[in-house]
Amino acid sequence: MTPASYSTTRMRSIFAVTIAFLLVAPGCRRADDRSSVRHTLVDSRDWYDPRSLDPAKATDVPSGRAVGYLFDGLTRFTPAGEVEPALARSWDVSPDGLRYTFHLRDSVTFHDGTLFRAKHVSQSFQRLLRPETQAGTVWPLFPIVGARATAAGKDAPLGLETPDDTTVVITLTEPLAIFPKLLAMPAAAILPDHVGVDFSEKPIGTGPWKLVQWKHDDYLKFARNTAYYGGAPAFDTLLARIIPEPSTAVAEFEAGTVDVLYIPEEQTRSWENTDERRANLVSAPALRLWYMGVNTTRGPLKDVRVRQALAHAIDAPTLLAQLLAGRGTVAAGVVPPSLDGFDAARKPFPYDTLAARRLLAEAGYPNGVDLELWSSQTSPWPRLAQTLQAYLAAANIRLKLVQRDASAMRAAARAGQTDLVVKDWYADYPDAENFLYPLLHTANKGAGGNVSFFSNPAFDRLVDDARREADGQRRATLYRSADSLAYQQVGLVPLFFYNEMYAVQPWVKGFEVPVIFNGQRWTKVSLGQ
Amino acid sequence: MTLFLLRRALLSIPTLFGVLVVVFMLLYVAPGDPVQAMVGERADAATIERLRAELRLDDPLPTQFAHYAGGILTGDLGRSYITNRPILTDIAERFPRTLQLAGAAMLLATVLGVSIGALAAVRPHSWFDRVALATTYLGISFPVYWIGLLLILFFAVTLRWLPASGYGRPEFLVLPALALGSRSIAYLARVTRSAMLEVLGADFVRTARAKGLTERAVVVRHALRNALMPVVTVIGLDFGAYLTGSILTETIFSWPGIGRYVVMAISRRDLPAVQGSVLFLSVVFVMVNLLTDLTYGRIDPRARKATEV
Numbered sequence: 160m161t162p163a164s165y166s167t168t169r170m171r172s173i174f175a176v177t178i179a180f181l182l183v184a185p186g187c188r189r190a191d192d193r194s195s196v197r198h199t200l201v202d203s204r205d206w207y208d209p210r211s212l213d214p215a216k217a218t219d220v221p222s223g224r225a226v227g228y229l230f231d232g233l234t235r236f237t238p239a240g241e242v243e244p245a246l247a248r249s250w251d252v253s254p255d256g257l258r259y260t261f262h263l264r265d266s267v268t269f270h271d272g273t274l275f276r277a278k279h280v281s282q283s284f285q286r287l288l289r290p291e292t293q294a295g296t297v298w299p300l301f302p303i304v305g306a307r308a309t310a311a312g313k314d315a316p317l318g319l320e321t322p323d324d325t326t327v328v329i330t331l332t333e334p335l336a337i338f339p340k341l342l343a344m345p346a347a348a349i350l351p352d353h354v355g356v357d358f359s360e361k362p363i364g365t366g367p368w369k370l371v372q373w374k375h376d377d378y379l380k381f382a383r384n385t386a387y388y389g390g391a392p393a394f395d396t397l398l399a400r401i402i403p404e405p406s407t408a409v410a411e412f413e414a415g416t417v418d419v420l421y422i423p424e425e426q427t428r429s430w431e432n433t434d435e436r437r438a439n440l441v442s443a444p445a446l447r448l449w450y451m452g453v454n455t456t457r458g459p460l461k462d463v464r465v466r467q468a469l470a471h472a473i474d475a476p477t478l479l480a481q482l483l484a485g486r487g488t489v490a491a492g493v494v495p496p497s498l499d500g501f502d503a504a505r506k507p508f509p510y511d512t513l514a515a516r517r518l519l520a521e522a523g524y525p526n527g528v529d530l531e532l533w534s535s536q537t538s539p540w541p542r543l544a545q546t547l548q549a550y551l552a553a554a555n556i557r558l559k560l561v562q563r564d565a566s567a568m569r570a571a572a573r574a575g576q577t578d579l580v581v582k583d584w585y586a587d588y589p590d591a592e593n594f595l596y597p598l599l600h601t602a603n604k605g606a607g608g609n610v611s612f613f614s615n616p617a618f619d620r621l622v623d624d625a626r627r628e629a630d631g632q633r634r635a636t637l638y639r640s641a642d643s644l645a646y647q648q649v650g651l652v653p654l655f656f657y658n659e660m661y662a663v664q665p666w667v668k669g670f671e672v673p674v675i676f677n678g679q680r681w682t683k684v685s686l687g688q
Numbered sequence: 689m690t691l692f693l694l695r696r697a698l699l700s701i702p703t704l705f706g707v708l709v710v711v712f713m714l715l716y717v718a719p720g721d722p723v724q725a726m727v728g729e730r731a732d733a734a735t736i737e738r739l740r741a742e743l744r745l746d747d748p749l750p751t752q753f754a755h756y757a758g759g760i761l762t763g764d765l766g767r768s769y770i771t772n773r774p775i776l777t778d779i780a781e782r783f784p785r786t787l788q789l790a791g792a793a794m795l796l797a798t799v800l801g802v803s804i805g806a807l808a809a810v811r812p813h814s815w816f817d818r819v820a821l822a823t824t825y826l827g828i829s830f831p832v833y834w835i836g837l838l839l840i841l842f843f844a845v846t847l848r849w850l851p852a853s854g855y856g857r858p859e860f861l862v863l864p865a866l867a868l869g870s871r872s873i874a875y876l877a878r879v880t881r882s883a884m885l886e887v888l889g890a891d892f893v894r895t896a897r898a899k900g901l902t903e904r905a906v907v908v909r910h911a912l913r914n915a916l917m918p919v920v921t922v923i924g925l926d927f928g929a930y931l932t933g934s935i936l937t938e939t940i941f942s943w944p945g946i947g948r949y950v951v952m953a954i955s956r957r958d959l960p961a962v963q964g965s966v967l968f969l970s971v972v973f974v975m976v977n978l979l980t981d982l983t984y985g986r987i988d989p990r991a992r993k994a995t996e997v
Contacts, residue, residue, distance in 0.1 A: 207952060210725075210771055218728030290738055293772075295727045297735055311734060359772065375781060376944035377855050402853060402942045410840045410852045564955050567720030569729075587730065597730050606731045 197686050199396040200667065203408040203417040208376045208401055213359040214348035215287050215294035220585075220676045223345045225399065227677035228381055229270075230348035230364035233261050233280065233327070234339045238671035238678045240446065240497070240589035242340045245389075246275060246349055246365065247327075256334025256629050263325040267388050269351045270369045277321035283350045284319060285309070299341040299587075302331045334627045336634060340588040345677060367392050367682045376401055393685035418667050418686075422660040424539050427484035430662065438665070443672035444488070445659035446495050446586035448594060451532075451547070451652040452610040457578050460530070464522040466649035469579075470508040471515040472554035473547065479655050482543055486660060490653035492642040493584075493594040497674065499631065500591030500638025505646065515554035527555025530578040535565045544581055572610040580610055583657070589675055591638040595622050599641075599650045613650035693978070700974045707970045708760070708963065712753055715959050721745060722769040725956040743769055756963065765964035770956050775964035778949060783968070785855060786945035789937070790930035792865035797872035798923060804873070805880025805919075806912055812885060820877060827874025836867040836940035853942035864941040868934050872926045879922050883915035890914075916987050924980030931976060932969040 209222035217226045227235075235245040244250075247261040267275040287294050288309040300306045304318025318330030331338060341347065351363045362370055367389065368381035379399040383392040402408040405423040412420040422430050422440070430436045451469070459465045475489045491507040494500045519527060534544040541562055548558040558579070563571065572580045586593045597608030601619050604612050618641055625637035646653070663670045666687050673679035723739045740746055744755060759766050765775035804824070808817040843863060844852035851860050887893060888911050896906045935947035946965060953961035 216726075216772070218726060290742075293739065293742060295735070295739075296731070298730070298732050301732070307734075311738075374855070374944065375778070376948055377942070400854065400942070401944075403939045403948065404853075404942070406837055407840065407853045407940055407942060410837075410845050413845045414848055414852050416844075416852065563719060566722075566724045566955065566957050567718070569724045570720045573724075584729070603730075606727070606733045606736055608730045 197666075198394055199398055200394055200419070200681065200684065200686060201398045201400055201417045202419045203400050203402050203411060204419065204421045204661075205399055205401045206403050206405070206408075209379070211359040212362040212370065212373070213354075214345050214350065215292050215296075216359065217345040218295035221399075221401070223677050224679075225379055226345040226348055226362075226364075227366070227680055228368035228397065229362050229366045229370060230345075230350070231267075231366050232342045232344070232347045232349060233263075234343040235680075236343050236589065236673075236675050236678045238673040240674040240678060242343055242589070245343070246280075250339065252629070256336070256627065257331050259329045259331070259338060261327040261329070263327065264388055265325045267365050268386060269365050270363045270384060271351065273351055275349065275365055276324045277327050278324075279349050279351065280327045281317075281319055281321055282352070283348065285317065286350065286354065287346055288317070294346065296344070296346040299344045299346050302333070302335045302338055302341070304330045304332050334629065336629050336631075337588065337590045337592050337626070340590055343677075344587055367680055368397055371396075387682070389682060392682050394681075397681055412662055412664075415664065418664045419670070420662040422662060424483055424486065427486050427660065430660075431484070436662070439662040440660060441663055441670065441672050442486075442658050442660040443674055444495065444497055445657050446498070446589055446593075446674050447657040447659075448490060448493055448495065448584045448598075449487075449543075449654045449657060450490070450493070450582070450584065450598075451654065452572060452577070452580040452582065453649060453651050454575060454578055454580075454610070454612055455614070455650065456575065456612045458530075459522065459524060459528045460578060462522040463648055464518040465524065465528060466652075467508065468515040468518040468522075468554060469551065469556065470649055470652050471511045471518065472556060473550050473652065473654070474510040475507060475654055476510075478543075478546060478550075482539060482546060483655065483657070487655040487657045490655050492646045493598055493651070493653050494591040494638060494642045495586075495594070495656045498589060498591045498594075499635040500595075500625075500642065502639045502642060505643060512554045515556070519555060524555075527557060529557045529559070531561050532558045533561045533563065533568055533571060533577040533580040535568050535582070536562050537565070540581060547581065573605045575605065575610075575612055577610070581654075582610075584608070586675055591635070591642070592622070592626060595638060595641050595645070596626070599645050611651045613645065613648070615644065615648060615650070618644050618648070618650070696978050696981075700971075703974065704967065704970055708757065708967060709753075711963050711966050712756065712959075715954075715957060715962060716749060716752075718957070720957050722957045722959065725770055725958075756960070760963075760967065765967075766960035768953070768958050768961045770953075770958045770961070775961055778961065779946065779965055779968050782944060782946045782949050783972075785943065786931060786934070786938070786947065788861065789864055789868060789934065789943055789945060790927060792861050793869035793872065793930055793934075794923060794927045796865055797869040797876055797926070800869075801873045801876025802880050802912075802919060805877040806884055806907070806915075808877065809881045809884030809888060810907055817881075820881075824874035824877045827870050828878075830870070831936075832867055832871065832934075833936050833940060835870050836864070836937060839863045839867055840940070853940070855942070855944050864937050864943050867940070868930060868937040872922070875926075876919060876922055879918050880915060883918050884911055887911045887915045913987065917984065920980060920983050920987060924976060924983070928973050928976040928980075931972050 205221040207221060209225050210216060210219050211222055212225055214226045214230055217223050231245040233245060233247040234242050237243055246263055246267060248264050250259055250261045252259055263277055269275060284300055286292050288297055288300060288306055290312045297310050305315040306317060308315035309317055320328045322328060367384050367387045369384050371380040371382045373379045378401060381397040383395055385391045408420055411417040430440055453460055453466050455461060479485060479487055479489055488496060489507055491505045492502060532544055532547060534540040544560050548560055551558055571577050584598060597603045599609055599613045599618060600622050601614040603609040621637050621641035625634050628634040628637060659672050661672060668685045668687050669683050723736050726739055727735055744752060767774050804820050808820040811817060840852045840863065843850045850863055854860055893906060893911055896910045935951055938945045938947045950965050
């Protein structure tokens with residue numbers, strides 16, 4: 160052996176050992192995971208760390224979900240989007256619709272063992288409203304007498320009484336039939352007596368799950384609350400992993416290491432067209448609208464004919480099929496098909512470029528118009544914006560695309576600085592009101608959600624009447640009329656209602672697709688073979 | 689030596705102050721503000737105004753900056769606007785994980801890259817050299833994103849040997865370290881090879897061989913050591929870059945490190961979080977550079993002079 164070959168051999172063996180170590184070191188991890196799968200459900204739907212587990216600050220979807228595991232409100236949502244009693248056993252409404260009497264469950268305990276009492280409702284609502292709490296979402300309580308004043312830092316009496324330990328009487332400023340739904344939102348969760356500065360890290364609620372550990376940007380681990388009044392969950396541990404990259408979540412699912420997967424839009428076809436993948440799919444129409452906000456106070460968009468031209472110029476069915484793999488239904492209004500107030504008879508504006516050009520000419524723009532279309536930078540919005548640009552160009556509506564991150568886009572749209580903005584709206588509570596009122600009512604111009612700055616007295620009246628109407632049937636009729644009016648006036652251009660799509664491992668039993676973000680609390684799900 | 693360190697430390701103060709000002713200005717002129725993220729999709733104007741006032745976002749620019757810089761001077765990086773957690777706690781939680789990943793990637797890159805490079809140089813134009821050259825070409829050209837997904841598909845989905853992503857036991861480190869280090873492995877191999885080739889042709893190597901030293905002693909003790917300067921430079925630069933956030937790798941492998949933290953903070957306009965972490969990472973970068981400079985002195989006596997002033 161020459162010296163040279165000796166040294167090469169030596170180096171080669173070091174090299175080989177390193178490689179071997181890298182490949183073999185991982186060992187047999189699968190073995191112990193197999194058994195733990197039965198007791199732990201791994202959810203991969205969160206793609207960023209929850210902002211806070213303090214319900215007052217839970218303004219994003221991951222936080223809202225986690226708050227739903229840890230806390231209860233007086234009411235809650237089922238996965239299908241029905242409102243049902245939670246900490247309140249039942250409630251009565253006074254004939255004038257102003258007074259809600261909630262009868263509370265009397266043997267519910269918080270995770271620390273304290274008994275839940277009516278005072279906790281009062282304390283929690285007061286806390287949410289007080290300015291020093293710095294809550295992000297306070298509006299769900301605004302219907303209560305004195306709530307707005309309290310939120311403004313004034314010392315006003317709140318319309319909330321606790322005649323005894325298990326009764327809460329809430330007085331509203333005006334009748335509001337959907338009020339019980341507002342109380343199922345994360346912000347209205349009921350907290351224990353002591354809420355310290357680290358409450359977000361050590362939350363105590365009455366919910367079906369207790370927090371075990373929160374590793375920021377990594378996972379949240381929950382243990383089941385065996386004393387849960389609504390029936391304890393069927394498995395021990397819920398692990399909400401935070402996986403920022405959708406392709407990684409898909410790989411984890413295929414490796415069998417996560418149990419529930421959100422199917423990214425661009426992968427829809429591949430999941431639907433592969434037999435073994437399709438077997439795991441579950442899907443349901445979500446309460447989520449994709450739309451183009453049309454600022455009705457800017458330039459040519461003040462003219463309803465220009466706005467109608469926009470609606471005519473877009474081939475929504477093709478767009479839906481191509482861009483979203485048909486994952487949804489074309490919208491002819493803002494009220495989703497699964498909610499009361501949806502009108503199946505209303506037909507979308509037909510795709511008709513000539514009609515669009517004609518309308519523009521009638522409005523005094525024979526040479527077309529120039530507008531800005533804003534979108535966020537994250538997929539699939541830029542592609543949607545580009546496609547819209549191509550469609551509208553054919554009708555002589557020339558778009559300049561502006562892409563910003565979500566924060567900047569939202570700020571600009573709220574400030575009325577955008578002509579057109581393409582975005583989505585995900586319901587906070589399952590009711591037609593949650594689409595009509597925030598998106599199009601005069602009271603919500605700007606920050607409230609109405610980035611179209613649409614303001615139509617007849618529409619406002621219909622929605623206001625519906626909000627006050629106690630009778631469900633009559634309310635639905637009013638919603639339908641309001642929706643129809645705004646659609647004809649093109650307060651915004653509704654594009655489609657989105658279908659939620661998940662893949663679920665075969666051993667997960669009883670999973671129902673939540674149509675609302677905090678609708679799935681894993682209490683009816685079990686883990687089998 | 690002490691003087692040198694002291695001078696370097698003093699020199700870095702204006703650099704860090706500059707970083708502070710630039711980051712502050714960038715976030716100030718960028719559209720959007722943290723309140724948009726704090727209130728969510730549906731909000732009321734009164735809440736937005738109240739939060740803006742509480743965060744002092746409506747104060748004049750110099751007042752805001754003075755308020756912020758004041759906190760830094762007392763060692764307080766403040767609390768995140770969005771999560772209300774102390775920035776220092778956030779960094780203390782995430783930086784060690786980034787350090788772990790960057791360390792593993794660099795270790796892998798140094799061991800593999802230098803060995804491959806040295807082996808290739810010892811036998812130039814051999815089959816090993818050719819394969820190594822071709823592979824390193826690919827290693828440099830492929831984006832880390834693509835390599836990461838490929839590694840996941842192969843080792844986690846097909847073979848099921850390693851976890852696809854996440855943080856925890858040592859096996860979680862293997863794929864991200866390999867993905868992150870891939871470019872460095874390739875680059876170090878190439879740098880080592882060319883430096884070695886140059887050194888192996890030098891007079892002192894011929895002298896060493898003539899003295900009758902074993903080939904191993906010639907290669908390892910004489911040639912490799914003299915070829916290390918460019919290698920150390922590359923290691924220092926890459927390590928600094930990895931430590932200050934390997935955003936893509938952390939994202940693909942769900943690695944809860946500082947890179948993802950900074951990106952999230954920027955997208956939510958979380959001013960204290962961005963400033964605190966950028967400032968911290970600048971300090972880290974300055975320190976890694978300093979360490980690299982000190983290492984030069986250790987390897988090459990000629991460079992020691994500079995550090996002894």
